[in-house]
Amino acid sequence: MTSCAVKEGASRYIDGAITRFDQKNEMFNRPFWDPAFKDLYQRFYMDTVPPKNLPGYDLHDQALVNAAWHLESHYAHGTNSGNHGVYAWDWTRRFDYPRVPSGLKIPAEHPEEITPYIKSAAAFFGASLVGMCELDRRWLYSKSYKKDPNGGTSEALQIPEPFKWAIAVAVEMDYGGVGCAPASPASAATGLGYSKMAFTTGLLAQFIRGLGYQAIPCGNDTALSIPIAIDAGLGEMARNGLLVTPGFGPRVRLAKILTDLPLIPDQPIEFGVWDFCMICEKCAKKCPSRSLPLGPPHSTPNNISNREGVHIWHINAETCLPFWAQNGTDCSVCIRVCPFNKPPGILHDLVRRGIKNLPWLNRWFLWGDDVMGYGKKKSARRFW
């Protein structure tokens, strides 16, 4: 990929007309309104999952999943329509402690001075990665969708013009938990990621409000997280339909904050993921539901849960989610097996540098990944 294309951020993947995505069409919402997935509503959202006498599926494992999701499920709802709990869009009450007088505002003229404060605060509140970009309004949902057992409700989404910037936040998922995918420790890693997303962005939004500006913290709601994260320089698009980051690969959860606080944007990055995915098909070959494509990327969506007008590897969410329901977990096999999913270390960092700078050795790096046995499923016994 040329450096000019990389500078375009997420626009580098666009090859046709795109319209804003309707959140209703996101796969987790379709069981609420799409007759084709009526049975999935029952199986995925309503049925309980009795523990099994199997490592990774027993009561300890499932209790861990429930606990990891607790903050997200009860105080945030970042997988729903937005503007709930920790993800509230404003803060009308007085600050409690320490008391901050209302009406104070830092000057907006020097974004180069305030941007490092925002990055430090994000890290302090728990972000593993943070980046800034100008908000590209094509990534905002056209409508939000509020899940409801009676069918859900759609609402046109309007984000006022002064919200010109976005802060992309990534939180690392637990390596050991993801290593057990598709068993429950991986679901716990996912749930903990969602709870941390809410905690981190909710507090960071409150920090921005304390500086005198507006902030909308979002989980999966309100806008597409991946293109914002690409624009903000956090990573690249990959075959598994996820953002791959330099330090954690796809083993992150993404959130964002929209704000009227002027910030210095980060530069989009490229470190060899696209070229590596061209020769590596591990995620597609290992996907239990065959929901990831083999071969080169293309521009044809599989169904309404994909975006039109983008040249990427389109995942088939219509077959992915039923596997989750069948297995009783959130899967994550496509994260576990990805060669970029490794913690930092001398050897891993050397290979990452090789993938970036010596792409003609990619087949050799891939062979080495197989020989070393990376990406194999770990027993949940080792997790505990």
Ligand code: SF4
């Ligand atoms: S989450 Fe699992 S089923 Fe879904 S695409 Fe990834 S590997 Fe396949």
Ligand code: SF4
């Ligand atoms: S497993 Fe291979 S093909 Fe899939 S996202 Fe990772 S690097 Fe790309």
